[in-house]
Amino acid sequence: MKKELLMVKLTxxxxxFTYGYSHPHTFIEVExxxxxxxxxxxxxxxxxxxxxxxxxxxxxxxxxxxxGSFNKTENNYIYKNYFSDLDKQEFYMKILSNKSSxxxxxxxxKASIEDNRLIYSFDIKKNxxxxxxxxxxxxxxxxxxxxxxxxxxxxxxxxxxxxxQFKKDIFGVN
Amino acid sequence: MNLYxxxxxxxxxxxxxxxxxxxxxxxxxxxxxILTSSALVLVIAFFYGLVHAAGPGHGKxxxxxxxxxxxxxxxxxxxxxxxxxxxxxxxxxxxxxGIYFILESMFRQNFxxxxxxxxxxxxxxxxxxxxxxxxxxxxxxxxxxxxxKNNKSKYAIAFSAGVVPCPGAMTIVLFCIILKKYLLGVLxxxxxxxxxxxxxxxxxILSIILNKRANSFFLNKSYxxxxxxxxxxxxxxxxxxxxxNIN
Numbered sequence: 001m002k003k004e005l006l007m008v009k010l011t012x013x014x015x016x017f018t019y020g021y022s023h024p025h026t027f028i029e030v031e032x033x034x035x036x037x038x039x040x041x042x043x044x045x046x047x048x049x050x051x052x053x054x055x056x057x058x059x060x061x062x063x064x065x066x067x068g069s070f071n072k073t074e075n076n077y078i079y080k081n082y083f084s085d086l087d088k089q090e091f092y093m094k095i096l097s098n099k100s101s102x103x104x105x106x107x108x109x110k111a112s113i114e115d116n117r118l119i120y121s122f123d124i125k126k127n128x129x130x131x132x133x134x135x136x137x138x139x140x141x142x143x144x145x146x147x148x149x150x151x152x153x154x155x156x157x158x159x160x161x162x163x164x165q166f167k168k169d170i171f172g173v174n
Numbered sequence: 175m176n177l178y179x180x181x182x183x184x185x186x187x188x189x190x191x192x193x194x195x196x197x198x199x200x201x202x203x204x205x206x207x208i209l210t211s212s213a214l215v216l217v218i219a220f221f222y223g224l225v226h227a228a229g230p231g232h233g234k235x236x237x238x239x240x241x242x243x244x245x246x247x248x249x250x251x252x253x254x255x256x257x258x259x260x261x262x263x264x265x266x267x268x269x270x271x272g273i274y275f276i277l278e279s280m281f282r283q284n285f286x287x288x289x290x291x292x293x294x295x296x297x298x299x300x301x302x303x304x305x306x307x308x309x310x311x312x313x314x315x316x317x318x319x320x321x322x323k324n325n326k327s328k329y330a331i332a333f334s335a336g337v338v339p340c341p342g343a344m345t346i347v348l349f350c351i352i353l354k355k356y357l358l359g360v361l362x363x364x365x366x367x368x369x370x371x372x373x374x375x376x377x378x379i380l381s382i383i384l385n386k387r388a389n390s391f392f393l394n395k396s397y398x399x400x401x402x403x404x405x406x407x408x409x410x411x412x413x414x415x416x417x418x419n420i421n
Contacts, residue, residue: 024186024189024190025341025342025345027186027189027190027193051190051193051194051197052194052197052198052349053193053196053197053345053346053348053349054345056349056352057345057348057349057352060352142182145186145189145190147186147187147190
């Protein structure tokens with residue numbers, strides 16, 4: 001009987017801790033490109049492709065001249081009102097070097113539209129040793145799902161064999 | 175990745191696929207295939223609702239607390255599950271059409287604002303339901319028949335959980351509105367709510383099964399379990415109110 005009561009409590013606890021969070025309503029496909037030179041990462045280029053339904057909703061608002069692309073003013077507006085706010089969520093990513101968190105400061109932000117989908121791209125210019133480097137993409141609140149596939153990761157400056165090893169070591173994908 | 179994270183990850187992968195299927199199916203509807211393609215969209219929306227509600231949220235915790243600590247039967251689990259999903263989807267429809275046609279612009283920002291307000295209303299209602307269950311269970315601890323008042327808390331639970339519009343349904347409805355497929359948007363929200371209601375009801379049934387086993391342990395002191403449930407619901411409301419006030 002004690003086991004059953006424990007089950008009740010455990011079920012309730014799990015549900016309690018998941019209730020405060022939201023399930024994903026937006027899906028972002030992530031494509032990172034790392035430039036590696038002499039075992040050091042000197043730039044991380046990140047491309048987000050937002051799911052079509054969310055994209056259309058955002059494009060409807062953000063493409064103010066309705067020409068299917070973003071001009072400089074629109075780009076600045078998106079950066080200021082939508083993208084820069086994501087610093088509270090650390091831009092849905094975490095970089096660890098020797099288990100220490102690396103601050104995320106995106107540069108060269110660009111918003112664009114491809115096949116009805118909203119694209120955000122930006123650079124993170126950091127000179128970090130690839131040894132003990134870990135990069136992850138996630139939203140703690142689960143409101144946004146960050147989708148990372150092995151094929152979407154590009155490592156420049158290393159051969160194919162090393163590239164696969166880096167993908168596993170840095171991004172944790174097999 | 176632990177077992178729970180793997181479960182969530184699998185759910186996310188499925189949701190992403192279904193999300194993509196729905197958007198391309200809606201886009202591909204034309205005059206020639208309108209009936210078959212619309213039917214396909216509704217079937218996909220049903221499964222989307224089913225999987226979508228299995229993830230965190232949608233009042234499952236509230237349903238679990240409620241049925242784990244109150245004497246109920248399986249049909250009540252279904253009626254509460256579907257009440258929540260109907261209110262959830264109706265709220266999504268009202269919000270989406272309201273924001274889109276009345277406020278006309280800045281959908282995303284208005285959506286975030288009204289969504290937060292609805293979550294605060296929901297949290298306060300959950301606190302009141304928790305208090306009601308605690309007080310009622312204590313004051314009527316010697317009564318055998320509590321059905322009438324039990325129904326009141328059932329409706330309050332359904333409204334508290336359902337009043338927060340489902341952003342998943344809102345996104346699909348808005349997508350249909352943008353493509354000027356208004357009726358399909360309404361039908362898709364209904365199909366999704368049928369799927370969500372099924373999943374929420376299953377959580378209720380699971381909780382009733384657990385409750386029946388736990389009740390035999392408490393024998394005539396089942397009101398203790400009910401008060402415990404009331405406290406958990408109250409705590410849940412406080413947590414939600416706190417989360418929605420600090421963000």
